[in-house]
Structure formats: structure tokens, C-alpha cells
Amino acid sequence: MISISTGLRAGVFIVGCAAATGMSNTGALAQSAPAPTGVWDSDAGETMVIGQTCKIEANGMDGAVGECSWDPSSNGGILTIMNVNAYQPAPVYFNIVWIDEASFSISGDVFHRRQ
Numbered sequence: 001m002i003s004i005s006t007g008l009r010a011g012v013f014i015v016g017c018a019a020a021t022g023m024s025n026t027g028a029l030a031q032s033a034p035a036p037t038g039v040w041d042s043d044a045g046e047t048m049v050i051g052q053t054c055k056i057e058a059n060g061m062d063g064a065v066g067e068c069s070w071d072p073s074s075n076g077g078i079l080t081i082m083n084v085n086a087y088q089p090a091p092v093y094f095n096i097v098w099i100d101e102a103s104f105s106i107s108g109d110v111f112h113r114r115q
Contacts, residue, residue: 033098051068056094094106
């Protein structure tokens, strides 16, 4: 199971390799969107808690719960939760697209940072 910090270390390694092959650090850093850590509420009433462990909840029931990792892209990334809330642990993938610093979208559902 990979934690967010492990994913971030991998990202730092990739940026270092890109710099070593002649790409500028500025260009490489601009392509890595930050992980959406914190507590997020959707317009549809869902809640996501994202840290080293993650949880998504809808209608008072936990959907996916477990350790999570972040694979960044230029405008978001893939959040993977190793769901232990099932018969056997299995990864659940969420394609996150940043809207602005305080909101992102997952398949059209908009989540806002809880204040």
C-alpha cells in the first residue's frame, strides 16, 4: 500500500529525472497538480476526507475507506483508495480535475473544500 508521501517522493524523483534529461524544473513542476488533501463536500451531499487514509461517504454510509495515493497530472490526477470496506481490499480510482484552489470535479460531481 502506497501512502501520499510515498507518491510525493516518487513525483520528486520524476521531476529530478526530467531535469537531468534537459527539461527545465519550472516546466516539470508546472505539470504536477497538488493532492486534494482535506475535507471536501459535494453539491450532491457526498463527503471526501483525503489524507494518508481516505474516505468517501454518501448518505451517511462509507463508500471507499483506506490508505490512498495520488498520481498527479497537469490539471488534477488520479486518487486511488485501497478500499478495505469490502470483502477483499481493492483499489478504487477517482479521476480528479481541479476547478480552482477550493473545488474539484469527479465525473461531473463538484466538491468544495470544507471551511
